[in-house]
Amino acid sequence: MARTPEEKRSYNMSRIRGKDTKPELRVRRYLFSRGLRFRKNDKRYPGKPDIVLPKYGTVIFVNGCFWHAHENCEKFVMPKTNTDFWLPKLERNRQKDQQNTLRLTEQGWSVITVWECQITGPDGERILAELYSEIVSAHNTVNNDSLNSPDGKEQTCK
Template sequence: MADRLTPEHRSWLMSRVGQKDTAPEIRVRKAAHALGFRFRLHRKDLPGTPDVIFPKKRVALFVHGCYWHRHPGCRKASVPKSREEYWNAKFAANVERDARVQVELEARGWAVDVIWECQTKNADELKSRLQAILSNDHPPIHPNKR
């Protein structure tokens, strides 16, 4: 199936996809703030520039889009019908980069977690998830570096 858009229009459209301050990211930040957690955004000095970090707890949180980061089992993680080889390679590179960034952050003593775009829709479930991630009994990845 051919793309219905011209390459120029597709490029323009894709350039409009936001990387920071997306709706799912803002929902996560509002929920964390409502729970009383304080955080920092987009620390460029950390690998992968995590979306939200909780410095006191040494937790780096990524808010991943289901489509771009290939949320397993999610209906939003579909593959376009045109140029499937290109998209599969791009998605594979994204997943590989995510794994590499997680390893780098863990090596620096950060606990890493991901909240998927589809998990931000229900505010109560999102708050419960954040509470579990940020609770004091959440096991640290490197307890001696916390």
């Protein structure tokens, strides 16, 4: 396979988005169409999550399989050239992802990671439906738990 000329490669790399990627847009459109409202790329939170759903206590990262080194994924192929650059870079990305998830969890957030390959593949619609259900059911569980008294017995309305 011929190498891409440096100018062309530079141009290609400059076109890669850090936000508003096609997978992010697909997730956001799906959630919005189901009535969920959210913030996007909120800098106040570790890792600047792609989607923040304060009402549901949930943040979502929509990760590109290449940039976040998705293991066992056909969309992630370790570059064969310039490995001295790519290996440490992709490992740093993984470590940052883990640190951000830990920090958000410690702050009380439910953290969900959606991979590019999950929503662009043939099961994409099903995955999005499961994502929506996970967000809403977790929220309903929290709300229902708040109806219980501290001793675990349900309170009755009078």
